[in-house]
Amino acid sequence: MKKVLMVFGTRPEAIKMCPLVKEFEQRPGIQPVVCVTAQHRQMLDQALKSFDVTPDYDLNIMKQGQTLFDITQSTLSGVREVLDAAAPEVILVHGDTTSAFAGALAGFYAGIPVGHVEAGLRTYDRLSPYPEEFNRQAIDAMSAYLFAPTQRARANLIREGKSEKNVFVTGNTVIDAMQSTVNAAYSHPELAWAADSRLIFITAHRRESIGEDMRHMFKAIRRVLDENQTLKAVFPIHMNPEVRRLAAEVFSGCERIHIIEPLDAIACHNFEVRCFLCLTDSGGIQEECPSFGKPVLVMRNVTERPEGVETGALKLVGTNEEAIYQSFTRLVNDSAEYSRMAGAENPFGDGGACKRIADVIQFGHCDEFGKAQDYVG
Numbered sequence: 001m002k003k004v005l006m007v008f009g010t011r012p013e014a015i016k017m018c019p020l021v022k023e024f025e026q027r028p029g030i031q032p033v034v035c036v037t038a039q040h041r042q043m044l045d046q047a048l049k050s051f052d053v054t055p056d057y058d059l060n061i062m063k064q065g066q067t068l069f070d071i072t073q074s075t076l077s078g079v080r081e082v083l084d085a086a087a088p089e090v091i092l093v094h095g096d097t098t099s100a101f102a103g104a105l106a107g108f109y110a111g112i113p114v115g116h117v118e119a120g121l122r123t124y125d126r127l128s129p130y131p132e133e134f135n136r137q138a139i140d141a142m143s144a145y146l147f148a149p150t151q152r153a154r155a156n157l158i159r160e161g162k163s164e165k166n167v168f169v170t171g172n173t174v175i176d177a178m179q180s181t182v183n184a185a186y187s188h189p190e191l192a193w194a195a196d197s198r199l200i201f202i203t204a205h206r207r208e209s210i211g212e213d214m215r216h217m218f219k220a221i222r223r224v225l226d227e228n229q230t231l232k233a234v235f236p237i238h239m240n241p242e243v244r245r246l247a248a249e250v251f252s253g254c255e256r257i258h259i260i261e262p263l264d265a266i267a268c269h270n271f272e273v274r275c276f277l278c279l280t281d282s283g284g285i286q287e288e289c290p291s292f293g294k295p296v297l298v299m300r301n302v303t304e305r306p307e308g309v310e311t312g313a314l315k316l317v318g319t320n321e322e323a324i325y326q327s328f329t330r331l332v333n334d335s336a337e338y339s340r341m342a343g344a345e346n347p348f349g350d351g352g353a354c355k356r357i358a359d360v361i362q363f364g365h366c367d368e369f370g371k372a373q374d375y376v377g
């Protein structure tokens with residue numbers, strides 16, 4: 001029986017790791033041990049509840065206004081104690097958060113093999129997203145197992161000199177998560193409110209955008225909402241107080257946007273599948289909406305998910321007010337452009353990522369997702 005410690009701390013990591021916890025639980029050869037840092041407290045708990053996962057260890061590190069120093073220090077020392085107590089054979093972390101980075105670092109220092117779920121994503125701009133691009137590159141440098149979601153992510157890793165035998169193309173586990181969340185009978189008062197309109201789904205939280213860039217993003221959205229009576233927007237707002245302050249400032253008095261508390265993952269996916277389009281700077285939502293045929297305007301200057309831009313499901317619109325306003329207006333008015341984006345292929349997975357990762361942990365190999373020739377460029 002292989003004991004696998006899974007370390008994660010934020011909402012998106014939980015949404016993408018919980019399906020893997022469930023896959024491990026079904027396998028007699030693997031014993032999952034879940035350690036949450038709780039870098040997010042309420043938003044993590046919401047996601048754990050959606051997938052019915054109870055952590056074995058909870059470091060409970062979140063502080064209001066926490067810095068990268070706080071998160072790194074408390075995760076590193078907390079995971080060290082868990083390693084002593086649980087003595088795992090492998091540590092798995094996910095993605096690019098500071099919990100994932102410090103969790104991987106703890107494993108690396110302790111001499112325990114680290115596996116990186118969602119390896120190989122890159123912008124190659126160390127400051128964007130910040131600090132995620134550094135975190136993901138550093139985690140990949142420390143990892144013995146590199147679970148790349150796409151052939152393109154694999155190609156990044158191989159180009160950087162990672163050994164082919166350590167890289168496995170699995171698809172993204174978020175696509176697995178979505179198999180159990182979307183429900184045709186789902187209802188919600190906010191969906192009822194927007195039922196007479198085209199629903200615009202909005203999220204925003206990136207650290208490097210907080211300040212003027214985020215103000216520009218919100219102003220552009222407000223202008224389009226003010227000009228179009230056929231639109232209503234729902235914005236489940238991140239718990240970061242700075243994001244809340246900016247949204248309150250820009251959207252005050254706008255009746256066609258509802259700013260609501262964070263949705264749980266089941267609700268969020270059911271809003272996405274029912275929306276007209278999404279404006280976001282989220283990583284995970286760039287992967288989810290293309291599966292539902294929903295166009296995504298990505299309010300960032302770079303993306304580590306260029307596959308979606310290449311298939312046409314995502315459009316990078318930056319953080320400039322005028323550029324966002326123009327792209328959003330075009331998508332609202334130009335049905336040919338809308339259909340092109342909505343009809344684009346989802347390149348991020350097929351729902352089999354967790355099985356593939358578990359096969360690698362248990363047997364050392366898996367049948368990979370996608371074909372090497374799928375990646376060109």
Ligand code: UD1
Pocket residue numbers: 010011012039040041042043044063064065066068096097098099130131132205206207239240241
């Ligand atoms: C973190 C990750 C980011 C990820 C994002 C997902 C880092 C450095 N950042 O960014 O990669 O994309 O999560 O959402 O790892 N807060 C609460 N309750 C919560 C969650 C957050 O009150 O449940 C508030 C707290 O005041 C906290 C602040 O939000 O201090 C910021 O949280 P933090 O995890 O530091 O940064 P995020 O922007 O959420």
Ligand code: UDP
Pocket residue numbers: 011012015174203205236237261262263264265266268269281282283284285288
């Ligand atoms: N999400 C959620 N509730 C919300 C907003 C987002 O459950 O109110 C989910 C969303 O479906 C996706 C993940 O959270 O799976 C994305 O998280 P976030 O945007 O916070 O982080 P990122 O993906 O950018 O790291």
